[in-house]
Amino acid sequence: MQYRWKTSDSPGVAKSDLSLFMKLYNMWRQRGILRLPSELFMKDHPEEDFPTDPMGRKCLEYIAGDEIWGFSGTEKGQAGRPCPDINWEWYAEPDTDNMKASDQVYAEIDDAVGLYDGQYRAGHVGYKSSVHAYDDGKGEILAKRRVNNYRDGIDKEYSMAKNWAWCWPKNQRILYNKDDCGENDTMNPVTFKTADNTPWGAPSGERSNGWPYWRQGSTFWWGKERTGMARIWAQGIAKGGGDLTKNYDAWTGDKPPVPGATFRGGKLQGPGGKPMVGIPEHFEPMEYPNTALAEDYPCYGWLYTNRASEYEANDKLWDDGLVGLPEDGYNVIWGSFRLTEHFHTFTRNMPLLNEMQPEYFIEMHPGHAAEVGIDSGDYVRVESKRGWVICKIRATKRVGKLKINNADYWEIMTPFHFGPKDMAKGSIANFVSIGAVDPHAFIPETKACMCKILKATDAEIAAIQEKGYHQGVY
Amino acid sequence: MTDKVSRKDFLMAAGASLLVAPMALEGLDRGQRAPVQHLGEQRAVVVDVTRCIGCKACQIACKVWNKLPAEKTEVSDGEFTNPKFFSPITWKIVRFKEIGDYDEDAAGTGGLKWRMLSDNCKHCLEPSCVSVCPAAALWKRSDGPVLYDLDRCVGCGYCTMACPWGVPRFDDDLHAVRKCTMCHDRIDQGLEPSCVSVCPTDSLQYMNLEEARRVAVDAEANGLYTYGVDEVGGTSWIYISDVPFSEFGLPEYSTVTQKGFESDILVKFAGAGLFVGGAILAAVKLYAERREAIMKSGSEGGN
Numbered sequence: 001m002q003y004r005w006k007t008s009d010s011p012g013v014a015k016s017d018l019s020l021f022m023k024l025y026n027m028w029r030q031r032g033i034l035r036l037p038s039e040l041f042m043k044d045h046p047e048e049d050f051p052t053d054p055m056g057r058k059c060l061e062y063i064a065g066d067e068i069w070g071f072s073g074t075e076k077g078q079a080g081r082p083c084p085d086i087n088w089e090w091y092a093e094p095d096t097d098n099m100k101a102s103d104q105v106y107a108e109i110d111d112a113v114g115l116y117d118g119q120y121r122a123g124h125v126g127y128k129s130s131v132h133a134y135d136d137g138k139g140e141i142l143a144k145r146r147v148n149n150y151r152d153g154i155d156k157e158y159s160m161a162k163n164w165a166w167c168w169p170k171n172q173r174i175l176y177n178k179d180d181c182g183e184n185d186t187m188n189p190v191t192f193k194t195a196d197n198t199p200w201g202a203p204s205g206e207r208s209n210g211w212p213y214w215r216q217g218s219t220f221w222w223g224k225e226r227t228g229m230a231r232i233w234a235q236g237i238a239k240g241g242g243d244l245t246k247n248y249d250a251w252t253g254d255k256p257p258v259p260g261a262t263f264r265g266g267k268l269q270g271p272g273g274k275p276m277v278g279i280p281e282h283f284e285p286m287e288y289p290n291t292a293l294a295e296d297y298p299c300y301g302w303l304y305t306n307r308a309s310e311y312e313a314n315d316k317l318w319d320d321g322l323v324g325l326p327e328d329g330y331n332v333i334w335g336s337f338r339l340t341e342h343f344h345t346f347t348r349n350m351p352l353l354n355e356m357q358p359e360y361f362i363e364m365h366p367g368h369a370a371e372v373g374i375d376s377g378d379y380v381r382v383e384s385k386r387g388w389v390i391c392k393i394r395a396t397k398r399v400g401k402l403k404i405n406n407a408d409y410w411e412i413m414t415p416f417h418f419g420p421k422d423m424a425k426g427s428i429a430n431f432v433s434i435g436a437v438d439p440h441a442f443i444p445e446t447k448a449c450m451c452k453i454l455k456a457t458d459a460e461i462a463a464i465q466e467k468g469y470h471q472g473v474y
Numbered sequence: 475m476t477d478k479v480s481r482k483d484f485l486m487a488a489g490a491s492l493l494v495a496p497m498a499l500e501g502l503d504r505g506q507r508a509p510v511q512h513l514g515e516q517r518a519v520v521v522d523v524t525r526c527i528g529c530k531a532c533q534i535a536c537k538v539w540n541k542l543p544a545e546k547t548e549v550s551d552g553e554f555t556n557p558k559f560f561s562p563i564t565w566k567i568v569r570f571k572e573i574g575d576y577d578e579d580a581a582g583t584g585g586l587k588w589r590m591l592s593d594n595c596k597h598c599l600e601p602s603c604v605s606v607c608p609a610a611a612l613w614k615r616s617d618g619p620v621l622y623d624l625d626r627c628v629g630c631g632y633c634t635m636a637c638p639w640g641v642p643r644f645d646d647d648l649h650a651v652r653k654c655t656m657c658h659d660r661i662d663q664g665l666e667p668s669c670v671s672v673c674p675t676d677s678l679q680y681m682n683l684e685e686a687r688r689v690a691v692d693a694e695a696n697g698l699y700t701y702g703v704d705e706v707g708g709t710s711w712i713y714i715s716d717v718p719f720s721e722f723g724l725p726e727y728s729t730v731t732q733k734g735f736e737s738d739i740l741v742k743f744a745g746a747g748l749f750v751g752g753a754i755l756a757a758v759k760l761y762a763e764r765r766e767a768i769m770k771s772g773s774e775g776g777n
């Protein structure tokens with residue numbers, strides 16, 4: 001049944017024996033001979049028995065005897081709050097110094113999940129009550145664990161060895177959880193830290209009460225109560241971006257944001273002459289739609305950091321002429337997203353998923369499409385300073401016109417899953433996106449840039465219809 | 475030695491019967507399934523559009539359980555609906571619909587609404603597909619599902635015309651009509667239909683018919699739209715939405731049952747001639763199939 005070396009063509013269709021077992025499995029499933037543990041469980045435990053979660057839905061987190069573990073997975077007998085306060089005093093970075101690289105990864109994942117999960121909750125005993133990815137006590141990666149006994153009666157009843165390996169406990173993200181904006185906050189996107197990790201700036205009261213904001217026309221960071229406490233020194237980048245000192249004068253003469261911080265050679269340095277990291281986040285991306293705004297709220301990518309390489313990478317983009325300016329017609333905002341149907345780029349060989357999302361496209365507002373002179377299903381050329389792709393459009397009102405600094409800008413959105421190979425073909429979205437690097441997080445700015453939209457020419461349409469993709473870099 | 479051989483023989487025989495038994499069952503299923511007609515209370519599914527997040531899990535679950543292959547599709551319009559229409563291998567479609575525009579005055583239109591409706595055969599209480607079928611290949615099971623027998627289907631396609639939503643689709647390869655079966659094989663096992671079992675938001679809910687109708691009436695009292703309580707005399711799939719169903723392309727039907735629809739077809743579409751013609755075609759097809767079967771068995775016997 002298995003052909004390892006082919007000497008001649010098989011008489012019929014040759015399939016692996018797995019396909020036969022799948023057929024049998026399906027038949028047994030279809031006839032109810034075989035049942036999944038979850039199906040059996042649902043049959044024996046009527047839904048009415050289930051506890052309700054904070055949103056009022058019936059849920060079954062984990063039932064062990066009479067105990068019901070709370071929604072946040074930390075406290076017994078209590079449906080936890082979905083947005084826990086994190087007690088930062090109890091929080092400690094995992095000690096990964098003496099670990100192998102693989103262990104480090106899992107320990108970090110575990111730590112992050114613990115944070116998301118409210119493991120370090122205020123009012124809760126200061127320990128991590130459940131391990132997710134890495135068991136620091138035993139020094140064990142749980143994905144590698146192979147324990148084939150049952151945790152309790154229920155596991156046994158349904159033959160589920162839940163300690164066999166590890167899987168994610170919950171796929172949850174806490175976004176802008178105001179409870180978490182404590183003084184030493186490391187989750188908040190606006191992060192203040194010096195090179196030696198001492199928190200500075202950002203008084204917690206301000207951020208608990210609302211978002212910090214920039215006041216137009218200055219580079220000071222204004223909190224709700226204490227204004228002028230934290231401020232940044234920034235580099236003006238609009239047009240060419242070479243000038244380091246646009247707002248330098250605004251800062252000098254006042255006391256520095258961090259005790260001991262100094263300016264040396266036009267660059268802000270932390271205590272002891274160490275480079276500063278963790279200056280408040282930028283508001284404008286490297287490729288900006290509005291020049292006036294970019295002058296007032298300069299890109300974070302231009303701030304001096306201790307990572308010269310990132311800084312230089314951004315510098316190089318300018319030098320190589322890879323940044324499109326609104327004046328040159330790059331005035332459509334480009335954003336990329338994921339589709340529910342595809343996972344990263346791996347699932348484009350799965351027929352059922354391809355059926356639902358068969359090819360690469362961009363989303364445009366019908367009004368925008370009409371301006372370009374096209375309609376749903378027609379081809380366009382999306383062009384940035386870096387590269388271009390040809391693709392179909394979907395006219396949808398889920399994207400639209402954005403008003404930025406009193407000017408209108410069209411926005412387009414596009415999935416990034418596609419490429420020239422595999423069953424569901426398409427041009428590569430990242431031929432258009434920008435490689436600017438956030439010097440603090442070291443993440444490229446591939447989710448937003450500026451582009452031009454042109455109607456595809458006949459030759460381009462012919463090319464994409466033949467190959468399934470058509471793209472290029474400059 | 476003899477011991478060993480007989481043991482091997484036994485194992486082989488056991489293995490073979492293990493392999494063959496389900497296939498034999500499969501054969502039985504295909505040909506000689508008698509309509510099951512008793513079966514307890516009427517079951518129904520409530521589809522709550524206001525809860526649907528458009529994950530399409532139901533659409534995939536349908537194909538997975540019923541082992542339906544994927545279709546070749548393409549991007550053709552602004553909505554995420556894909557495939558666009560029912561087909562012999564697509565029994566369930568999540569219909570996406572944008573209503574309004576994002577910058578419209580919220581007071582007037584509520585701005586942009588994005589709604590999804592998980593659509594399939596409605597399993598009418600008085601199905602017109604059943605009443606037009608000249609070969610009695612379709613029937614309504616007393617607990618809800620409207621089922622069909624591929625081998626009884628003569629391929630006349632009347633049901634495709636009679637169904638108010640164009641649900642049954644003609645399969646050229648099988649030369650028969652196929653559609654959603656409400657996962658009757660799962661219901662028989664005491665399970666929910668496949669799509670219901672995967673819905674993460676409880677947008678699809680499986681319950682008995684009275685309860686479903688009560689849920690719908692309550693929703694109506696709360697100012698929501700419903701579909702399937704009265705439409706075409708009531709259906710086993712009842713829809714609840716905060717936008718009119720015409721937005722999803724579901725036609726408005728009176729509360730009058732469509733049971734007499736077959737005569738309408740005769741008058742409206744093709745006249746009695748078509749019916750007679752259809753019957754003749756059906757007879758010809760039956761004859762041809764029978765002849766083919768006989769010839770086949772004859773040739774096999776000859777060898």
Ligand code: SF4
Nearest residue numbers: 595596598601603637
């Ligand atoms: S929806 Fe159409 S196919 Fe389904 S039962 Fe009603 S008439 Fe028949």
Ligand code: SF4
Nearest residue numbers: 526527529530532673
């Ligand atoms: S599974 Fe439920 S939520 Fe997902 S598309 Fe279907 S009905 Fe909507």
